[in-house]
Amino acid sequence: AIGLGAIIGNGIFVLSGQAASIYAGPSVIVSFILTGIIALFSASSFSELGAMMPLAGSVYTYTYAALGEYLAWFIGWNSILLHLFGAMTITVAWSGYVVKFIYLVCDLNATRAIVQAP
Numbered sequence: 136a137i138g139l140g141a142i143i144g145n146g147i148f149v150l151s152g153q154a155a156s157i158y159a160g161p162s163v164i165v166s167f168i169l170t171g172i173i174a175l176f177s178a179s180s181f182s183e184l185g186a187m188m189p190l191a192g193s194v195y196t197y198t199y200a201a202l203g204e205y206l207a208w209f210i211g212w213n214s215i216l217l218h219l220f221g222a223m224t225i226t227v228a229w230s231g232y233v234v235k236f237i238y239l240v241c242d243l244n245a246t247r248a249i250v251q252a253p
Contacts, residue, residue: 155163184197192199194214199207 155161159166181193185193188196188200190196192211195207195211198210
Protein backbone atom coordinates (compact mmCIF):
# COMPACT_ATOMS: atom_id res chain seq x y z
CA ALA A 136 0.00 0.00 0.00
CA ILE A 137 2.83 2.39 0.78
CA GLY A 138 4.62 1.64 -2.49
CA LEU A 139 1.44 2.01 -4.49
CA GLY A 140 0.68 5.25 -2.66
CA ALA A 141 4.15 6.59 -3.47
CA ILE A 142 3.76 5.77 -7.14
CA ILE A 143 0.28 7.25 -7.42
CA GLY A 144 1.12 10.28 -5.26
CA ASN A 145 4.23 11.10 -7.21
CA GLY A 146 2.56 10.54 -10.56
CA ILE A 147 -0.64 12.44 -9.99
CA PHE A 148 0.56 15.37 -7.92
CA VAL A 149 3.92 16.00 -9.53
CA LEU A 150 4.05 14.75 -13.08
CA SER A 151 0.52 15.19 -14.42
CA GLY A 152 0.66 18.94 -14.87
CA GLN A 153 4.05 18.88 -16.54
CA ALA A 154 3.15 15.97 -18.81
CA ALA A 155 -0.16 17.50 -19.85
CA SER A 156 1.29 20.90 -20.65
CA ILE A 157 4.46 19.78 -22.40
CA TYR A 158 3.83 16.43 -24.05
CA ALA A 159 0.34 15.07 -24.38
CA GLY A 160 -2.40 17.50 -23.55
CA PRO A 161 -5.75 15.93 -22.68
CA SER A 162 -4.63 12.39 -23.59
CA VAL A 163 -2.80 12.24 -20.25
CA ILE A 164 -6.15 11.36 -18.68
CA VAL A 165 -6.35 8.22 -20.83
CA SER A 166 -2.82 7.19 -19.85
CA PHE A 167 -3.62 7.62 -16.14
CA ILE A 168 -6.75 5.51 -16.53
CA LEU A 169 -4.78 2.75 -18.29
CA THR A 170 -2.01 2.75 -15.70
CA GLY A 171 -4.63 2.79 -12.94
CA ILE A 172 -6.16 -0.37 -14.38
CA ILE A 173 -2.73 -2.01 -14.45
CA ALA A 174 -2.11 -0.93 -10.83
CA LEU A 175 -5.42 -2.55 -9.86
CA PHE A 176 -4.00 -5.93 -10.93
CA SER A 177 -1.14 -5.50 -8.48
CA ALA A 178 -3.46 -4.28 -5.74
CA SER A 179 -5.84 -7.21 -6.23
CA SER A 180 -2.92 -9.65 -6.05
CA PHE A 181 -1.82 -8.17 -2.74
CA SER A 182 -5.36 -8.23 -1.39
CA GLU A 183 -5.71 -11.91 -2.29
CA LEU A 184 -2.39 -12.73 -0.63
CA GLY A 185 -3.34 -10.71 2.43
CA ALA A 186 -6.62 -12.59 2.72
CA MET A 187 -4.85 -15.97 2.43
CA MET A 188 -2.07 -15.07 4.89
CA PRO A 189 -3.29 -12.51 7.45
CA LEU A 190 0.18 -12.01 8.94
CA ALA A 191 2.40 -8.97 9.28
CA GLY A 192 5.25 -8.66 6.83
CA SER A 193 3.57 -8.15 3.46
CA VAL A 194 5.95 -8.99 0.61
CA TYR A 195 8.47 -10.73 2.87
CA THR A 196 5.82 -13.04 4.32
CA TYR A 197 4.32 -13.93 0.96
CA THR A 198 7.71 -14.65 -0.59
CA TYR A 199 8.85 -16.63 2.44
CA ALA A 200 5.80 -18.89 2.21
CA ALA A 201 6.16 -19.43 -1.54
CA LEU A 202 9.88 -19.31 -2.35
CA GLY A 203 11.89 -19.64 0.85
CA GLU A 204 14.02 -17.59 3.19
CA TYR A 205 16.77 -16.36 0.83
CA LEU A 206 14.47 -14.79 -1.75
CA ALA A 207 12.21 -13.46 1.01
CA TRP A 208 15.21 -11.71 2.59
CA PHE A 209 16.22 -10.24 -0.77
CA ILE A 210 12.72 -9.05 -1.64
CA GLY A 211 12.17 -7.69 1.87
CA TRP A 212 15.23 -5.46 1.55
CA ASN A 213 14.16 -4.42 -1.93
CA SER A 214 10.80 -3.40 -0.47
CA ILE A 215 12.52 -1.28 2.17
CA LEU A 216 14.62 0.43 -0.51
CA LEU A 217 11.52 0.99 -2.64
CA HIS A 218 9.83 2.81 0.23
CA LEU A 219 12.93 4.90 0.98
CA PHE A 220 13.43 5.96 -2.63
CA GLY A 221 9.71 6.62 -3.06
CA ALA A 222 9.71 8.91 -0.04
CA MET A 223 12.81 10.71 -1.28
CA THR A 224 11.30 11.22 -4.73
CA ILE A 225 8.13 12.72 -3.32
CA THR A 226 10.13 14.92 -0.94
CA VAL A 227 12.25 16.34 -3.75
CA ALA A 228 9.21 16.93 -5.94
CA TRP A 229 7.22 18.67 -3.21
CA SER A 230 10.19 20.79 -2.18
CA GLY A 231 10.02 22.38 -5.62
CA TYR A 232 6.41 23.36 -4.91
CA VAL A 233 7.35 24.78 -1.50
CA VAL A 234 10.16 26.85 -3.02
CA LYS A 235 7.80 28.26 -5.67
CA PHE A 236 5.28 29.11 -2.94
CA ILE A 237 7.94 30.87 -0.86
CA TYR A 238 9.02 32.91 -3.88
CA LEU A 239 5.41 33.98 -4.48
CA VAL A 240 4.61 34.90 -0.88
CA CYS A 241 7.84 36.27 0.59
CA ASP A 242 10.25 39.04 -0.23
CA LEU A 243 12.80 38.02 -2.88
CA ASN A 244 15.89 38.76 -0.76
CA ALA A 245 14.52 36.91 2.25
CA THR A 246 13.57 34.00 0.03
CA ARG A 247 17.09 33.67 -1.33
CA ALA A 248 18.42 33.52 2.22
CA ILE A 249 15.97 30.76 3.14
CA VAL A 250 16.11 28.64 0.00
CA GLN A 251 19.72 28.76 -1.16
CA ALA A 252 22.38 26.66 0.47
CA PRO A 253 25.19 28.45 2.34
